């Protein structure tokens with residue numbers, strides 16, 4: 001078994017991965033575990049993520065766990081490809097664009113909350129980001145269910161191989177995007193697909209890179225924001241005084257978002273590959289960066305296990321990574337979280353948990369699979 005798989009196995013099924021993280025932390029900032037480097041240190045994680053001597057590919061240009069089904073995206077690219085491709089998508093996610101978009105997200109959130117008993121994940125946390133990113137990409141409503149199912153399968157694939165089911169779903173999604181690309185080619189709009197199609201016509205990216213970018217933009221927003229909202233709502237209901245504080249002061253919603261991202265980050269780990277020898281780390285060796293542990297590093301956050309929306313959170317948590325791959329959707333995700341927590345506080349102030357939660361069977365992506373709640 002690969003060392004990474006060993007670690008994933010050790011962590012999987014844990015409702016709380018932190019005891020495992022703390023055992024790792026006790027062994028030092030950089031440890032070699034079953035032939036694999038890993039770090040739980042905030043300082044070292046941040047340094048590696050920003051260090052140009054590390055990348056996401058091996059020095060021969062191959063990518064670990066490269067898929068034959070999916071075209072790769074800039075998340076899986078090193079400069080100069082990364083720089084070129086990220087630049088083409090970035091305008092759609094600028095703070096100004098996202099701010100203009102906020103009223104639409106508010107409407108979607110409020111409409112979703114008009115229900116009695118509901119599951120916070122299935123009926124609110126999941127459909128919100130799906131509706132938002134589909135809308136932002138200009139995907140018609142009738143196609144969004146297909147995209148949503150696909151997103152779930154992709155997230156599952158982070159932890160293991162690609163299933164038959166996933167192959168079928170990805171073929172459907174590729175066909176759907178092919179159709180949308182054709183439509184935008186014939187009739188361009190002001191959405192991000194149209195601008196990427198125009199860039200392809202100018203030979204700024206290849207057809208395969210275009211597809212990889214679209215898949216990334218779709219999936220990156222689905223499977224992460226749902227867990228920001230789910231993990232955050234659970235944290236608030238488990239800490240009634242902070243939930244009460246939010247209800248009395250809705251403008252602390254952005255602080256809630258930041259503390260949830262620090263305390264229960266949806267993406268728990270990432271990795272980097274050394275492009276040259278860096279200290280003990282040899283060329284082409286991989287370092288696993290445990291974001292979930294770095295975000296609770298006592299060297300930078302006093303009393304790190306305490307969920308406290310009013311804590312001083314400097315330096316910024318690593319939930320969105322750091323360096324050149326810093327999450328392109330961070331402004332959008334923050335806005336969605338802000339809107340979601342405000343909407344919950346305003347529309348369902350008596351929200352309570354109505355039954356046991358279940359956790360997602362994933363180590364990389366951390367969040368709830370089901371979370372039954374009631375309005376009173």
Ligand code: HEM
Pocket residue numbers: 074075076086133216217218220221222224225228265266267270271318319320321322324325326327328329330332333
């Ligand atoms: C709470 C929600 C989110 C979290 C926690 C999150 C987290 C992350 C992380 C950790 C990375 C970098 C991974 C690495 O360095 O290896 C990343 C990259 C990325 N995220 Fe997000 N993300 C979120 C929401 C979104 C949304 C809504 C979008 C919108 C489309 C998005 C788009 C992207 C893209 C395009 C990248 C690749 C950036 C690059 O490689 O340069 N993310 N995200």
